[in-house]
Amino acid sequence: MAEHFDAIVVGAGPAGSAAAYTMAKAGLSVLQLERGEYPGAKNVQGAILYADAVADLIPDFREEAPLERHIIEQRMWMLDDRSHIASHFRSENFNEEEPNRYTIIRTQFDKWFSSKVREAGALLICETTVTDLMKDEKGRVVGVRTDREGGEITADVVILAEGVNALVASKAGFAPTPNPENFALGVKEMHFLPQDVIEQRFNIGEDEGVVIEAIGTVTQGMLGTGFIYTNKESLAVGLGCMVSDFAHSGITPYDLLENFKQHPSVKPLLAGSEVKEYSAHMIPEGGYKAMPKVFGDGWMIAGDTGQFVNSLHREGSNMALTTGKVAGETVAALKREGKPMTEANLARYRQTLNDSYVIKDLKKYRELPGILHRNKQFVTTYPQLMSKAMESWFRVDGIDKRTKEKSILKSFLSARSFTGLIGDAIKVARAIR
């Protein structure tokens, strides 16, 4: 018995569920296929949830979604081996009625989100892997093949939201073979601590949360960042570095994480905690220049599969939600207008994204990945120089301040030279302009 749907969504992460939700709400027949045992089984994220993109889909999500803490404080750390220089931003304005950012546990959140998708009327089938796309003689996508007997299912359009490891999109030739320079590998541990210990240690009240992002020598010369996020009764502690850098340096992710946990600024925050989970996942960080084409005859790509991640701002799940939603809206609009799911018609998806924060932000930082790849001094030399400068500045040792200034300046000039310093300033400006 052949099944046919208006749309098939591959994947039940944020992008897939946003697409399926949007289309089901619009009254379309939607099949969502997930290879994991349940939605969220395969997903790894820090995780910070950006409320705006969720509220766009489910305005009152705060009432029922499993949320951990809303973020009231952002700490940016620059580390050398023994010190950290930090900027903290904490504001009572973040204690608002509808907070802007939350820590979440993705397995719980994804399960909840998926329950909304099913309530909206989409049919979800888990533990079923899409192995390939079905194409007609003209190369148009007409459905999917799964790993189950009788597993060919047809649809007017297929939305690929299969995540960073885009096996189906790659096989179909829609996404390029992954280049290690375009992907980060993130490793994460969940450290459990009693709620009151977390709140005392991070100087926060009930439901309030802190985000720490760290760059510096903890990544041992590789391009990447470390993070600590506060959940209700646990801390998510992790690091992410470029896959190409891991391959080149031979450093193992777990060694890197062990070192990060032993850093004198990190260790006291984790003291007495119990590790209950560890996980690793790839993150697409190639940015705008690594984006594949995201639509064609009978298909669209949403979320990580399309490299929709703003690595500098640690934004990805919001882009997944937004691209999924826009993809779903595009299909729903074409259905309403009685138009076929051709490449020309689906181009509307990309046009809408072009006018949204998604493409605007990715375009803004299009030079960032390349510049950072070629200039590792931003995560090695500078944190060390800055730490030394700070230490010298604050240490009271009988040396006059003018001499200290001179020796600090000298350390910068000997490490990077005058033109080097100017050049680095220009690079930073170019990367984030």
Place this chain on the structure above:
Amino acid sequence: MHSVVCIKQVPDSAQIRVHPVTNTIMRQGVPTIINPYDLYAVEEALRVKDKVGGKVTVISMGPPMAEQALRKALSFGADRAILVTDRAFAGSDTLATSYVLASAIAKVAAEEPVDIVFCGKQTIDGDTAQVGPGIARRLDIQQLTYVAKLERLDLDKREIAVQRRAEGGVQVLSTKLPCMITMLEGSNEIRFATMDDMFRAARANVEVWGADTSGVEDKTQCGLKGSPTVVKKVFAPKPREEKAEMIESRDKAPAEIAASTIEVLAAADPALAAEFGPRPPAGA
């Protein structure tokens, strides 16, 4: 041929977490699965159906979320799924559980006679292996426990023969239908559902029976009221006093590590060391 399979949804013990502060089991976020032993029961019932035709009904007593487990059983090919759920059943021990399940099976059988009741040999969360036999006793049917293989099924004579794993050997037992069978691990392998069955399961309605609709006659035999078993105390065993001895292995060759390990073992047990005779010195 009509089989009823009793299944239970249990927390995936491989992924269970103990709360570091209160030492209680954290149910939140722990995935649930069909009790692994019950999967052998489901598969065996489906194989019987494949061979001689008929129907497979799955029943579970549990909280509303146990519906997922039943839906999964449907995806493997079961024909009908019944969830027996009610606040009145909460806190049931094996005595009360077997009473409720036997009542529900009796109600099913009144509509359509049941030939075999399949159960897993035990659950991984309770480990008692009492519910299956309890059901058999209450339904007053023969019971074949710890079954590794169905040898023969004769529908004309209404006879079944099975291999039962017993201490020190295998028994071949035969009995008259209807009967209750508990299946042993490794007796078969659960099938990979077809796409059609996945669709059927995703769309199916799982029947929900409450205390008033599941054939239960005496509510005092259900739930906490009907459960004489009392859990007096739950505790984590105290770690033993002896400390592990660490053998430094960093920057050492495997032979060196092996030699120092033997050294330590020999020191701890001189009698054993003497049996092995003289050894080359560490590092040699």
